[in-house]
Amino acid sequence: xxxxxxxxxxxxxxxxxxxxxxxxxxxxxxxxxxxxxxxxxxxxxxxxxxxxxxxxxxxxxxxxxxxxxxxxxxxxxxxxxxxxxxxxxxxxxxxxxxxxxxxxxxxxxxxxxxxxxxxxxxxxxxxxxxxxx
Numbered sequence: 839x840x841x842x843x844x845x846x847x848x849x850x851x852x853x854x855x856x857x858x859x860x861x862x863x864x865x866x867x868x869x870x871x872x873x874x875x876x877x878x879x880x881x882x883x884x885x886x887x888x889x890x891x892x893x894x895x896x897x898x899x900x901x902x903x904x905x906x907x908x909x910x911x912x913x914x915x916x917x918x919x920x921x922x923x924x925x926x927x928x929x930x931x932x933x934x935x936x937x938x939x940x941x942x943x944x945x946x947x948x949x950x951x952x953x954x955x956x957x958x959x960x961x962x963x964x965x966x967x968x969x970x971x
Contacts, residue, residue, distance in 0.1 A: 839878055839879045839880075839881070840869055840872070840873045840878050840879070840880045840881070841880075841881045841882065842866055842869055842880075842881070842882035842883075843882075843883060844857055844862075844866075844882060844883055844884075845883075847862065847865060847866070848862050851865060866882065870896070870897060870898065873899075874897065879899035879900065880897075880898050880899050880900075881898060881899055881900035881901060881902065882898060882901060882902070883901070883902045883903075883904070883905060884901050884902070884903055884904075885903070885904065885908070886903060886904070887903060889901075889903075890903050
């Protein structure tokens with residue numbers, strides 16, 4: 839079995855992250871051809887289902903869609919986008935709408951990802967996951 843880690847390979851080839859670079863595309867074609875010649879299964883990581891379908895059509899035996907860090911980052915980005923679309927209450931600054939801090943949340947005010955009132959922000963460290971507008 840041959841398994842290609844595209845990020846690792848692109849770095850080794852001197853084209854970090856450029857999965858369209860000729861050096862990269864030639865290298866994965868070489869891996870696939872060698873695998874076929876020797877009767878080995880060939881697989882690689884891809885970014886999404888459409889890329890997986892393309893690779894399977896080209897003869898790759900198996901594909902992994904995303905990695906733990908890219909899938910987590912995508913999910914967090916999506917959820918921050920959803921949370922930031924909630925309209926702010928009229929009447930100036932104040933706590934965000936209830937949807938931004940779910941009822942029954944086990945997170946304390948100011949805890950990881952918890953809401954901090956504007957007047958208290960200077961007393962807290964910034965969140966590692968970012969802030970909502």
